[in-house]
Amino acid sequence: MNRTLRSLDTVMFGDCIGLMNRLDAASIDFVLTDPPYITRYRDRSGRRVANDDNDAWLDPAFAEIFRLLKPDSFCLSFYGWNQAERFIAAWRAAGFWLAGHFVFAKKYASSVRFARYQHEQAYLLAKGDPGRPSVPISDVIAFPYSGNRLHPTQKPVEALEPIIGAFCPPGGVVLDPFAGSGSTLIAARDTARRFIGIELEPGHYVTASERLANVSHHRQPD
Numbered sequence: 001m002n003r004t005l006r007s008l009d010t011v012m013f014g015d016c017i018g019l020m021n022r023l024d025a026a027s028i029d030f031v032l033t034d035p036p037y038i039t040r041y042r043d044r045s046g047r048r049v050a051n052d053d054n055d056a057w058l059d060p061a062f063a064e065i066f067r068l069l070k071p072d073s074f075c076l077s078f079y080g081w082n083q084a085e086r087f088i089a090a091w092r093a094a095g096f097w098l099a100g101h102f103v104f105a106k107k108y109a110s111s112v113r114f115a116r117y118q119h120e121q122a123y124l125l126a127k128g129d130p131g132r133p134s135v136p137i138s139d140v141i142a143f144p145y146s147g148n149r150l151h152p153t154q155k156p157v158e159a160l161e162p163i164i165g166a167f168c169p170p171g172g173v174v175l176d177p178f179a180g181s182g183s184t185l186i187a188a189r190d191t192a193r194r195f196i197g198i199e200l201e202p203g204h205y206v207t208a209s210e211r212l213a214n215v216s217h218h219r220q221p222d
Contacts (some may be wrong), residue, residue: 002027002067004196008173011185011197012195013205016177017057019198020064026067028196029172032163032184034155035061037080050201055083058090061177066094068175071129074099074167078155081121092200100124104143104159117142120155124167133166146183149188154180160187168193182208 004027014018018051022162034053051057055214065075075096079087101135109116120143141162146154168174172193176184179197181204188195189212 004028004173006210007187007196009189009196009212011179011182011199011205011208013199013202015062015200016198017060020061020068021198023068025067027173029070029073029162029193030168031065031069031175031177032076032081032160032168032187033065034078034180034184035178038086039080050222055086055090058086058094058167062090062094062096064125065175066096069127072130073075073126074130075125075127076102076122077117077125078120078122078161085166087123091123096125096127098123099126099130099138102139102141102163106143106145108145108153120211133134135166137162137166155183157187157190160184161191164188164191164193179208180204182211185212201211 003022004024035058036049038052038055038058040048040053042048059065062077063135067180069075077087078090091098100123102124103122104122106118107121109118111117141159144156146156160183164174168188169189170192174184174188174193174195174198176195177198179199182197185195185197185208197208199208210222
């Protein structure tokens with residue numbers, strides 16, 4: 001049986017590189033992921049993000065993502081702006097080309113240093129020559145505050161849904177190998193897509209699993 005089919009609509013626990021290696025090549029329609037930013041992030045309560053202190057995972061993870069994606073498809077990856085060169089080098093080494101850039105605008109500042117930092121950012125990465133969306137979406141998307149209750153960098157489901165709607169075909173499979181609290185997976189379910197999540201941290205794996213078990217097919221407050 002197809003190994004990817006056996007993993008549909010689940011969260012897998014463990015290291016994403018090894019677990020992605022078990023999935024079938026060219027079996028994923030779209031990847032939407034929020035990997036560590038390589039910034040040694042610590043939130044106000046002291047919470048950290050696993051592997052945010054090194055980039056050893058970066059090249060092999062995106063090489064696997066590229067292998068798993070179907071021909072002529074997309075990956076959208078958040079990234080740390082002050083580590084942009086490292087991310088871009090890894091994406092290009094995997095075989096991706098840069099197809100677009102998205103800004104997620106916040107009404108609040110996540111930190112203040114040389115400026116009030118009020119956005120997140122992500123690159124749209126292309127494998128092959130994918131077609132254009134029938135209705136292109138704006139590259140500036142509102143980013144409601146999730147409260148970060150379930151994860152120190154919890155992404156709001158509402159900001160992820162239009163991305164999935166634009167770049168994953170209806171009924172397609174969305175992969176998030178850095179699933180965190182599961183926001184990508186809930187957004188996939190709410191937009192009538194299948195999904196596979198992978199999470200390394202035991203607590204976040206449980207959170208994502210519980211959210212998926214409790215959420216209905218209609219979006220709930222994030």
